Amino acid sequence: MQKIIWGLCLLACMGCRESTLEWGQNLLAAKNFEKAQEAFTLSIQQDRTHWEAYYGRAQCETELNLGSEALADYEKAYAMHPSAETCAGLGKGYWDEQDIEKAKAYLNRAIGMDPAYADAYMNLGLIYVKEDAFQEALPYLLKAKGLFKQAPDELSMGLMITYFETKDDAACLEIIRSFKSSDTVTSSAFEYHGRLLQRKKQYQQALKEYNAALDIDSTNVYAKVLVADVYAQQENYVAEIKERTRIIRQVEEEKAESSLIGLSYYFRGMAKDNVGDYRGALRDLDYSISLSDGRAWAYFCRTVAKIHLRDFSGALRDYQEAVRLEPDVAFDDYLTEDPSSYARFISYATKRGVRFSPTKFTTI
Numbered sequence: 001m002q003k004i005i006w007g008l009c010l011l012a013c014m015g016c017r018e019s020t021l022e023w024g025q026n027l028l029a030a031k032n033f034e035k036a037q038e039a040f041t042l043s044i045q046q047d048r049t050h051w052e053a054y055y056g057r058a059q060c061e062t063e064l065n066l067g068s069e070a071l072a073d074y075e076k077a078y079a080m081h082p083s084a085e086t087c088a089g090l091g092k093g094y095w096d097e098q099d100i101e102k103a104k105a106y107l108n109r110a111i112g113m114d115p116a117y118a119d120a121y122m123n124l125g126l127i128y129v130k131e132d133a134f135q136e137a138l139p140y141l142l143k144a145k146g147l148f149k150q151a152p153d154e155l156s157m158g159l160m161i162t163y164f165e166t167k168d169d170a171a172c173l174e175i176i177r178s179f180k181s182s183d184t185v186t187s188s189a190f191e192y193h194g195r196l197l198q199r200k201k202q203y204q205q206a207l208k209e210y211n212a213a214l215d216i217d218s219t220n221v222y223a224k225v226l227v228a229d230v231y232a233q234q235e236n237y238v239a240e241i242k243e244r245t246r247i248i249r250q251v252e253e254e255k256a257e258s259s260l261i262g263l264s265y266y267f268r269g270m271a272k273d274n275v276g277d278y279r280g281a282l283r284d285l286d287y288s289i290s291l292s293d294g295r296a297w298a299y300f301c302r303t304v305a306k307i308h309l310r311d312f313s314g315a316l317r318d319y320q321e322a323v324r325l326e327p328d329v330a331f332d333d334y335l336t337e338d339p340s341s342y343a344r345f346i347s348y349a350t351k352r353g354v355r356f357s358p359t360k361f362t363t364i
Helices: 002-012 017-029 033-046 051-063 067-080 084-096 100-113 118-130 134-147 153-165 169-181 187-199 203-216 221-233 237-253 258-274 278-291 296-308 312-325 331-336 339-351
Strands: 354-356 361-363
Touching: 017 033, 017 051, 033 051, 051 067, 051 084, 067 084, 084 100, 084 118, 100 118, 118 134, 118 153, 134 153, 153 169, 153 187, 169 187, 187 203, 187 221, 203 221, 221 237, 221 258, 237 258, 258 278, 258 296, 278 296, 296 312, 296 331, 296 339, 312 331, 312 339, 312 354, 331 339, 331 354, 339 354
Parallel strands: none
Antiparallel strands: 354 361
């Protein structure tokens, strides 16, 4: 019945392009993206000469994770009406489709077309945040902040992350407090407050913030990982294993990328190794390596587990693979600093041509 009513409302707007277009724009402003997309589509069906309808529909498609459709509409809008707004939209479309160089090119072009267009600076800054290029991100984000009358939440979020990563804790905390005191309830603000506290080794307070973040969004896997990290830093490995298990369950249910699942098993394997569950550690590390081969530390942790299980030949193969993958890491330091635990393996490896030194591994 609701779909019928909605269809009749759309039909009632036939012959009134402006009203249909404005309706779509109002729905977009209200963040009713699906209905706004339908309204913009109707507007386009009525009159294909108005770039605003294509641009508005592209914005809806961006929010609905319809990347290729959004890019096509941004391209159409830009071709019809080349401006800083449509050019920046096209940059956003390429960004969502992972064509980062084209995204940067169009966003820079938008700035050239209108040096006061805030969205272009913001999205360039956010691209650099995603690339972990925080020093490059900061000038663009600050420029955008100065141009917006009121900073969008995504800009404030980008600045919060950038300030944290550049260790400007005071500025980061100011944005966190602003989020907490506003109507915008965001799990990330509590998460980053916890990160600040964890960096100061205020672990109990950090756990409170992470738990508050999870109360707001129980799927915030980053907060769960950070909870597990706190337990690891406190050497509470039993609690860490429980948290890592919850993380594994979530990333597997969400069908996350295999590299992320592999990393989750790697960390749980480390925790099991720390409590002396070497066979459990071995199972987790085996699976981690099968999902994301090429992680040197997974091979080294499996080396340690195999040493404790007296599988010296397997340990040696994993040790050599770890060194091959990361030749600049002094893995042997971790073994020689505790000779009582690893003396037999060191002797076994030395007899087979391995030389241990404080700085590097070599084979005779």
